[in-house]
Amino acid sequence: MQDTASPATTGPGATTPYPPTERTVPTRAKERASYDRELVHSILDETYLCHLGFVRDGAPVVLPTMFGRVGEHLYVHGSTGSRPLRNTRAAADPGLPVCLTVTHVDALVLARSAFHHSLNYRSVVVHGTAVAVTDPEERRIALDAIVEQAVPGRSRDSRPANTKELAATAVIRLDLDEVSAKVRTGGPDDEPEDITLPHWTGIVPLTRGYAQPVPADDLDPSITVPDYLHAL
Amino acid sequence: MQDTASPATTGPGATTPYPPTERTVPTRAKERASYDRELVHSILDETYLCHLGFVRDGAPVVLPTMFGRVGEHLYVHGSTGSRPLRNTRAAADPGLPVCLTVTHVDALVLARSAFHHSLNYRSVVVHGTAVAVTDPEERRIALDAIVEQAVPGRSRDSRPANTKELAATAVIRLDLDEVSAKVRTGGPDDEPEDITLPHWTGIVPLTRGYAQPVPADDLDPSITVPDYLHAL
Numbered sequence: 001m002q003d004t005a006s007p008a009t010t011g012p013g014a015t016t017p018y019p020p021t022e023r024t025v026p027t028r029a030k031e032r033a034s035y036d037r038e039l040v041h042s043i044l045d046e047t048y049l050c051h052l053g054f055v056r057d058g059a060p061v062v063l064p065t066m067f068g069r070v071g072e073h074l075y076v077h078g079s080t081g082s083r084p085l086r087n088t089r090a091a092a093d094p095g096l097p098v099c100l101t102v103t104h105v106d107a108l109v110l111a112r113s114a115f116h117h118s119l120n121y122r123s124v125v126v127h128g129t130a131v132a133v134t135d136p137e138e139r140r141i142a143l144d145a146i147v148e149q150a151v152p153g154r155s156r157d158s159r160p161a162n163t164k165e166l167a168a169t170a171v172i173r174l175d176l177d178e179v180s181a182k183v184r185t186g187g188p189d190d191e192p193e194d195i196t197l198p199h200w201t202g203i204v205p206l207t208r209g210y211a212q213p214v215p216a217d218d219l220d221p222s223i224t225v226p227d228y229l230h231a232l
Numbered sequence: 233m234q235d236t237a238s239p240a241t242t243g244p245g246a247t248t249p250y251p252p253t254e255r256t257v258p259t260r261a262k263e264r265a266s267y268d269r270e271l272v273h274s275i276l277d278e279t280y281l282c283h284l285g286f287v288r289d290g291a292p293v294v295l296p297t298m299f300g301r302v303g304e305h306l307y308v309h310g311s312t313g314s315r316p317l318r319n320t321r322a323a324a325d326p327g328l329p330v331c332l333t334v335t336h337v338d339a340l341v342l343a344r345s346a347f348h349h350s351l352n353y354r355s356v357v358v359h360g361t362a363v364a365v366t367d368p369e370e371r372r373i374a375l376d377a378i379v380e381q382a383v384p385g386r387s388r389d390s391r392p393a394n395t396k397e398l399a400a401t402a403v404i405r406l407d408l409d410e411v412s413a414k415v416r417t418g419g420p421d422d423e424p425e426d427i428t429l430p431h432w433t434g435i436v437p438l439t440r441g442y443a444q445p446v447p448a449d450d451l452d453p454s455i456t457v458p459d460y461l462h463a464l
Contacts, residue, residue, distance in 0.1 A: 023288070028311045049337055049351070051283035053294035056255070060285035062294050064335035064355050079260045103296035105281055108442075110461075114379050114390045115397040119281070123296050147346050157431050158346045165347040187448045199389050200455050202447040204464065208440055210340075215434040216419045223432050229342075232436065 068145030111188035153228030300377030307374035343420035385460030
């Protein structure tokens, strides 16, 4: 099941776009779609949370989960008892068909017509087959990457997983092969005949950030907030 | 296909929890699961963005989309040409099996061990079969609800959809029957033997908000920012 000779790292460079496929070409708003590798990476790297879809008993399941990106690989971890990861192990060779989606909403778009209300957003949708990662070294890299995706610098400032914890952790990998980004920017697209309507129109940008870190009750007070947290 | 006698509105009241089912009982972290109706509603109503999963050619697809809640109904709209909604029409009577997921991340949880790193979050997962909404009155209610979900008060301050726009818009409904919430709060759960490790530990709360509204270039300057936007 382990794919050591990964085509994604030996294949095209960072400037080659992802090849569009039947399922990554949208049926509408085609002008919003992009296959640009750097754009895809930047959208993925702005977060650590994805929505992972898989099929269970013929029905879709969508679960929020953390991920980490290492080059053209995405890693997701979980308990060996959790459903998607259990499925991966059961499915053995073919892996688990998944769809991994990441979305940032940047603004509410308020048009004069209800119909043209929209969002400014950036999303990435990855289709593919997730495979179980069994190589101990790749598992270490993956687990570090998931921590680093949320807090760069943190993996070197925490205790690595021990043997017992590693045994309880399943890791799956999804390669960035069949990928598209979708981006909407700009103001409302009102119909020309609506321009004189008396409704306020424009966008409301969203803000996102972090508040002051809150130390755990049992933290030794001599341990101060590390620089990598200030950098968030 | 239209289900006018909805069991969700004639059934149990707001204080009755959603009945757990095989797929809404988690295989792990059971203590985080909840079937409380008010909690589910509050998580849904804090946003307007969901991730909608469906199955296409046997593979999962997860797309970000706006939704609106009216009581125990969730509504999603889209172009009549978009894939999930096209599928709904094609599927006619049985509807489209979907999984609709909403997630709020409240804090990064930094434990002393990499293994116990986590997120504080609140999520809702809805399983069910989405049906096409064809009744004109219910379609109006649904479209208003989707606008109101993002900006309460806005549906009355914009031009309603006209006949042509309504014809281009598909609306689907998913009833809140098979639903669970999952919530993690609090600080890190470190192992007792890790307490003396020299790593900072605690949580980093996330902040979310709105910046000043930005009027469209062609907005009549005498039209000021409405009160319902200040209320955001």
